[in-house]
Amino acid sequence: MTAGAVQLAPLLGQVTIHSRTGANAPCQAQESKVFCFQWAVDNFDRYTTPFLNQLLLVLIAVGIGFAVAFAFAILSHRQRWLIPTFTGATGVLYTIPSLAFIFLLLPITGLGWETAIIVLSVYTLQIIYRNIVAGLSNVPVESQDAGRGMGMTDRQLLWRVELPLALPEIIAGLRIATVSTVAISTLMVFANVNTLGQPLYQQIDFKTNIVIAAGLSILMAIALDLLLLVSQRLLAPWRRPSMGARA
């Protein structure tokens, strides 16, 4: 073959066609196999970017949700008439299914991280807000009296007495919100964000894939939950949250 020859379509044999029947079919090619360990080891790096994206998304969303809910709670702490309004508003937002919410935002923010963050943080508002308010209202009257007796202003009372005492309840709410957010963030694949829902959705018939993607998501939820539990024990070792902290 001279260098100047015009090369038409390459010879067929150059892309090796493998035979995939029965005996030499690898584990992942067999429909019945529940978990292909070798494939998992070889392909684990396919899950790192989705995992890290999901982690980042969860942290941002819970962070924003907490900031907003906290602001609401501080506002409604003295203006108690605001509580039903905020509870109602966050409740309605909580009721809207995340998948629907993504597409309700489609005309406004399109698809992408922005939409995903809005959907996820809005979803956390109700539980965090309710728990902060409940925690603050569960502060014993004696503690408040003691604080006032020491000459604290309202503001000092809030930040030095009431909030620290409400901490277990607040963190309990954060824990629930975080775990839920991790689970829902897998749905953000429909908002074109590459979380663990993406590999899951891409090969929805592959059992090993489902096990890994779901397993990683659940592990993330457990780990973050434990982290928050640990920080609660460290920050507020003197109290346990009441059973009032529920979804």
Add this chain to the structure above:
Amino acid sequence: MTGQSRVRAAFALLAAMVIALGVAACGGGSDDNNDTGTSGGNSANLIKSNSANNGIQLTVGSKNFTEALILGNIYAQALQAAGYGVKTNLNLGSETIAYKALQDGEISGYPEYTSTLLTSIFGKEANQVPAEAQAAYQQAQQELQPNGETAFAPTPFADANALGMLKTKADELGVTTISDLQGKSQDLTLYGSPECRQRVDCLVGLQDVYGLQFKSFNPVDIGLRYTVLDKGQADASILFTSDAQLAANPDKYVLLQDDKGIFPSGNVIWVTDDATVQKAGPDYQATIEKVQQGLTLPVMQELNARVDIDKQDPAAVATQYLKEDGYIQ
């Protein structure tokens, strides 16, 4: 568990997680652990990097099913080898979304089937789509050019929707063509993608052109189109003629012949706009048309098989194709 040991356990778990992440992120980089046969044997195929292309940014789009992902990755990597700066957007769900992304300037171009382009986007009837690849390509060009868009030459392989069954079921019913299903279809369950219900090149065509009423139409994700046949839940399923599973199991599945022509066959053409062609220079068209010459039907089925059956990553499979056919080193 005491408070102390719980704290320790939590930190141990966290440390383990961090270590596992670190290992995964740093290790496991190589994907080419398959036999690749003869590689790099054809130096005339090699895509040469042209420094004139270095400042030019292209965004390669594709739809998000296996075949489209492989094609998108092949084109993206080929253009990169030619020296372009390439970004990818390989998550465009189906043709109207992809075409709109092109018109909105979000992507430079994407691979589209001539049949889909003509029927779905330009509203032609299925029987107006030319069966021959070049003729279909010319017709597509005629439709695209008034919009300031254009397409490059078609791939060797073509793909079409198809109505498939387990061979055992087809033999039991004694059917070889879709028309044979008349009088029998009301006892059969049909499975297809959720949008199949509304498409003329799918359920609507079967109902209107063939006059078939099925016992039920059930939507499933296209990733499950063979699973539902294998599990015996589907009597018939909407498949694609270039599917890997068909080549891998030639005696298990059978495609019923589309005698009334509601499933037009389409070669893949790269659809792009004139502005991008101007900006990108001659290597744009040359690279795309060169790299797709190896995509005959058996090759496409093999690449599909590596993703759908061997569960490899589409990007890795694209690299294997490019290396095995000598387009890149």
Add this chain to the structure above:
Amino acid sequence: MSGALHLGVLSVFGDAINFIFHQQEARTGQTMVGGPDQVWHLTGQHLKVTFLALGLALVIALPIGVALGHFRRGEAVAISVGNAGRAVPELALIAFVAAFIGVGLLNVTFALAVLGIPPILTNSYVGVSQVDRDAVEAARGMGMRGLQVVGRVELPLAVPTIMAGVRTAAINIIATAALASLAGLSTLGDLILGRNVYGDAGVVAGAIVIALLAVTLELSLAGIQWLLTPRGLKVARAGAAA
């Protein structure tokens, strides 16, 4: 500029409302989609699987939770089930059932019921076990036996907590029913996941209808809760909330 943006946003929502009430040509052409018939049909399918799954979850989780709470056993299990349930991603559950068991109404109902069981189980346990011990003692003192104590004292007093769990379960189920389109069942998810065919208008229309359904279901369950809550509790709560 922002005026044009607002107009654009409003027009898509307008198109979505239009989609619900008027049939129009599919984005892929040559068939008619949308309109009240299709939307109504899909809504019916969606509600059907939601209620089936919710019913199944109630039948399984409520007796177990109430029993555990009454005998005050299995706290760890009851609470962990609730926590675990929160951590399971819905998409994974649907995919799991589709790949491991199969597709179709029965399988999807089962998957959705699995989603609804944890909150109902946990809240039934917590609700019943936290009933004021004095009330239970008084009932026993009056000669009531086990089942009567449960039925006439514990359950009514636990209604707010139990119903909170039922409402959570209902919201989870109605949300995940949208994914049933991937697993053999036509629901409103068809619209949301079918942007190629139904266009932005159809997708937003589907989202609007699902959101309305969810809010309506929540309000209905809140109403049922109000009806079931004993009068004394309502008075006590009103006093506490003041």
